[in-house]
Amino acid sequence: MNDSERVLWTAFIEGRACDLRVGNEEFDAVESAGEWGPERRIRADVVTRLALGEAQVPAGRAPQLLIRGARITGKLTLRHGRAVCPLLLEECAFDDPLDLTRTELPALSLRGSRLPGLDGYALSLKGDLNLRDVVSGAVDLFGAQISGRIWLVGARLSCADGYALSAPDMDLAGGLYGGARFVAEGGVNLYGTSVGAGAEFDGAYLTNPRAPALRAHNISLGGDLSLIDVQLIGGISLFGADIGGQLWLNGATLLNDEGWALSAPNMSVRGGLYARSGFTADGGVNLYGVSIGAGVELDGATLSNNRGPSLRAPHATVTGDLSCGDGFGVNGGGITLAGARIAGRLSFWGAELGGGGRGDDPVTLDCAEASLGELSLKQLCSVPETVLLTGATIRTIHDDAQFLPAHLDLNRTQYDMLLPHLPAQERLAWLTHGADGHYQPWRYEQLAAYYRRLGHDEDARTVLLAKQRHRRRTLRWPSRLWGYLQDLLVGYGYRPARAFGWLTLGVTLTACYFALFPPTPANGTKGPHPDFSPFIYAVDVLLPVLDLGQQQAFLAHGPGQWLVWASVTGGWILATAVIAGMTRALSRA
Incomplete structure (x- = not known):
């Protein structure tokens, strides 16, 4: 052994840390590891021997392998091994990747270290995995079993041809904490992962040019998934995810030139989905068939898609409100909520739904066959070109005089209340505007039934008279003449x-x-x-x-x-x- 290795061996037996730093902040930084001399170098096999229990530790003393400020030469491998103590290699520099395939460890800390990569396939940890401030190549945790938590705050992971952090089928009892300054160039793969608590990536930067920057198909989370103020270049995929708490996306920036910026079909969220305060999704949001236990808030968000709808949520189920107001805007494609079930209010108060962005594409609001507690279309900054409410069931519709889309389909639409309450002549302008001349008797029958429920029989008759006049335009000339005569004589x-x-x-x-x-x-x-x-x-x-x-x-x-x-x-x-x-x-x- 060299001098530094003997120091390490002695410190391990005595239960002390082996700290090889010299007190010079600049020189001790792992970026300067190339300048460290032999006095700070430790061979990997020495660390392996200690971790596997070759050194005799006095009875009653819990062994601990703690090294700071060392350069680990050679490949550190504990493949298929069982360590007798926690492995704490902090602020160290590694010449080769770590191989911890099927290794059993009490705990692992690489805080502040620099390494080419970590192979932790089927790694078993009884405690935490600490990767705070780590600079590393690809980290593989496929099928890992971790009884504690994973810390990624300040870590910088990178991989040129795969995921920077790949942890499919991982079983994590605690939480996953990325947080501010976490960078993954190559993205994060959490396919099928089970997390007992929550996952937090607030302020993180994840990028992947070939696949979703955050791939979390079928992930199971016991708590929240927090992505506040993240930047995801490559988007996020949450297909079939099961989130036990809330999904936070406030202020997040998602970009995907090849697919959905946020793709989460069949996702289940016990709480709410919150994407406010400047949330941007360039590539659109796909919430097909999702189930949200509380509300969805997209107030102030901007959604763009030049390949399809900016917001796609057919057959979604929302227990609370779906709020898209206060400057919410879509650029291209529009909003598809066909068959959705929203128990509360679907609100577009103050939204920008008239298109814009790339090519000023016309916007469509499709709520066909949807079931809505309330639909608020008041004080829109701009009105969508096409609004489809075909077959929708809505308890209350809120609108105003400015809501006159170019195409409005109310065929088979059922509603209980229209606010504000207006005379039949004013409502008829709304009813017939944008109908493209098509005769749809249901829209007249529904409006007449609404006035009858209010006891306004005269308004109901006015609507039904307008219906007959519209129908007359579809008849052949003999029937049309008879219709004119009936109208003239008795209306x-x-x-x-x-x-x-x-x-x-x-x-x-x-x-x-x-x-x-x-x-x-x-x-x-x-x-x-x-x-x-x-x-x-x-x-x-x-x-x-x-x-x-x-x-x-x-x-x-x-x-x-x-x-x-x-x-x-x-x-x-x-x-x-x-x-x-x-x-x-x-x-x-």
């Missing part, structure tokens, strides 16, 4: 007072004419006949269901005959229109 039965107006006008004109030009008795001057009354005669002529004796007792002559024929024909048309219209109105009541 399709929804304006019955018009019939009395036309009847009054007809009776008045007919009575005035025959008051000036009385008809002659039907039997000439012989025999009895009733006294002639112009008014009763006009009523008898115009109303086909009545027989007052005047029309049979007196015969019109000259132009009066034409007036009688016109009055009889008009009476039958009026009666038919009244019956047809009233039958339709009563059948819809």
Whole structure:
């Protein structure tokens, strides 16, 4: 052994740390390890021998292998070994990667060290894995079993052809803490990992040009997944993830030129999803089929996607609100929430939904077949070009006069309340705007039912009259002419007072004419006949269901005959229109 190795051996037996630092901060830094002389070098096999228990430690003293400020030469390997003590190699420089494949260790600390890499396949740790401030190549923890926690605060990991930190199928009893200054050039792979507590990467920088910067398919977390203020160049994949707490993305920046910036289909979050305060997802957010136990907050977020929807969440289930307001914006694609189930409010209060960004692409808001507690579309900074509410069930819709998209589909949409409450004429403008001329009777029936529930029958009739007028434009010309006639005479039965107006006008004109030009008795001057009354005669002529004796007792002559024929024909048309219209109105009541 050289002098430094003898110092280490003695310190191990006596239970002391082997600290080879000289007290010069600049010279002691691991970046200066190339300048360290033989007095600070320790061969890897000496460390291995101590870790495996070759040195005799006095009875009753717990062994501990603690080295600081050393340069470890050669390859340190404990492959398939069982260490007798914690391995604490802090602020050390390693010439070769560490091989801890299937090694059993009480604990491992490499805090502040510099190493080419760490192979920890199926590593078993009873305590913590401390990688604080480590500078390393790839760290492999595939299938590792760690009973404590993993510390990555300040670590810088890099790998040119794989993940900087690869830990699929890892079983971690405690938490995973990346936090500020953690950098992974090559990304982090946590596929199928089980974490008993939470995982925190606040302020971290992860980048991967070939795959998601954070790959966490089917991860299981007992607590929160915190990604506040992270930068993920390559995006994040949480397909099938099970998160026992909250998912925090406030202020995060996600970028993926090849796929989704955030891809989390079928993810389950017991708490809420929070992506506020400048959250940016360049590549879009995919939340297909997710289940969120509380709410989703995207207030102030900016979502962009030039390959599809900026926010895709069909068949998502949200127990609370989904809030996309206070400057929330989408650039391209739009928002797809078809079939989603949102128990609370879906709010776009103050959102920018009119497109923008790359090419000013039109934005679509698709809530077809969705079930929403409330839908708030008030005070939008810009309105989406297309809004699809086809087949949606919504308890309350909040909107305002500015919400008039170019295309609005309300076919089969069901709602209980519209706020603010507006007269039917104003609501009809909203109902028919952007319908592209397509006749969809359901939208009229639903609005009429809404007014009937409020007891506003006149507004309901106004809506149903508008429905018949819209339907008339789809008919062939004979039916269209009959429709115009019904509308003129009785407003399709929804304006019955018009019939009395036309009847009054007809009776008045007919009575005035025959008051000036009385008809002659039907039997000439012989025999009895009733006294002639112009008014009763006009009523008898115009109303086909009545027989007052005047029309049979007196015969019109000259132009009066034409007036009688016109009055009889008009009476039958009026009666038919009244019956047809009233039958339709009563059948819809």
